[in-house]
Amino acid sequence: MVPPLALDIDGTLTTPSGRIDPRVFELLPGWDAPVVFATGKSFPYPVALAHFLGRPETVVAENGGIAYVDGETAVLGDPAVPRAVAEEFEARGGEIGWGPGDTVNRWRETEVALSLDADEALLREVAAAADGDVVVVDTGYAYHVKSPAVSKGAALERVADALDVAPEAFVAVGDSENDASTFGVVGESYAVANADATARDTADVVLDESYMDGTARVLADLRERDE
Numbered sequence: 001m002v003p004p005l006a007l008d009i010d011g012t013l014t015t016p017s018g019r020i021d022p023r024v025f026e027l028l029p030g031w032d033a034p035v036v037f038a039t040g041k042s043f044p045y046p047v048a049l050a051h052f053l054g055r056p057e058t059v060v061a062e063n064g065g066i067a068y069v070d071g072e073t074a075v076l077g078d079p080a081v082p083r084a085v086a087e088e089f090e091a092r093g094g095e096i097g098w099g100p101g102d103t104v105n106r107w108r109e110t111e112v113a114l115s116l117d118a119d120e121a122l123l124r125e126v127a128a129a130a131d132g133d134v135v136v137v138d139t140g141y142a143y144h145v146k147s148p149a150v151s152k153g154a155a156l157e158r159v160a161d162a163l164d165v166a167p168e169a170f171v172a173v174g175d176s177e178n179d180a181s182t183f184g185v186v187g188e189s190y191a192v193a194n195a196d197a198t199a200r201d202t203a204d205v206v207l208d209e210s211y212m213d214g215t216a217r218v219l220a221d222l223r224e225r226d227e
């Protein structure tokens with residue numbers, strides 16, 4: 001039996017230019033165990049990915065603010081403080097940075113994401129004034145303003161429980177500080193070579209290969225182990 005997977009999306013299933021690597025469509029549809037997409041992106045993105053892979057929609061979105069499994073949505077974070085921080089940031093001249101349509105935040109229910117072009121120093125200053133009620137997480141793709149109580153790892157534990165699978169049975173692959181909590185609850189964890197320092201420090205193994213090259217290597221090794 002291949003093990004269940006907890007897979008980050010950006011930096012892990014993508015190319016360096018941010019596209020879904022086509023190998024995702026070869027390797028994941030037939031994976032014979034649960035696959036949880038655990039992402040900082042908002043809820044529709046991992047649902048769409050699972051849908052178009054023909055897989056059950058088992059997802060963790062918004063860095064753990066949302067967990068979805070068996071048709072049940074759990075909203076695990078309160079957006080009030082993150083939104084107040086974003087409003088104060090804008091009142092002080094900061095820009096969220098996604099342009100007028102802002103599809104990055106449109107469906108985001110528990111946190112606020114800002115472009116890496118946003119004024120990080122101002123954002124961290126405004127967030128620090130919220131007295132520990134928010135943290136700023138830099139995924140390498142966005143700054144996320146979220147409750148410190150929310151994490152991908154905690155949400156994955158809920159999803160695993162609903163699937164009746166122990167969290168330790170999962171193998172995780174990720175690339176950034178928002179994956180450290182996942183790495184903390186699964187049995188085996190891998191950071192791709194492009195991972196940030198936090199992901200590298202918290203993963204069991206740091207891969208030699210980057211992006212989907214790294215993830216594909218892990219999947220190949222897991223299949224081989226299964227034979």
Ligand SMILES: O=C(O)COP(=O)(O)O
Nearest residue numbers: 009010039040041139141
């Ligand atoms: O949305 C982000 O900032 C990063 O997304 P990821 O968690 O799938 O890498």
Ligand SMILES: [Mg+2]
Nearest residue numbers: 008010011175
């Ligand atoms: Mg990532």
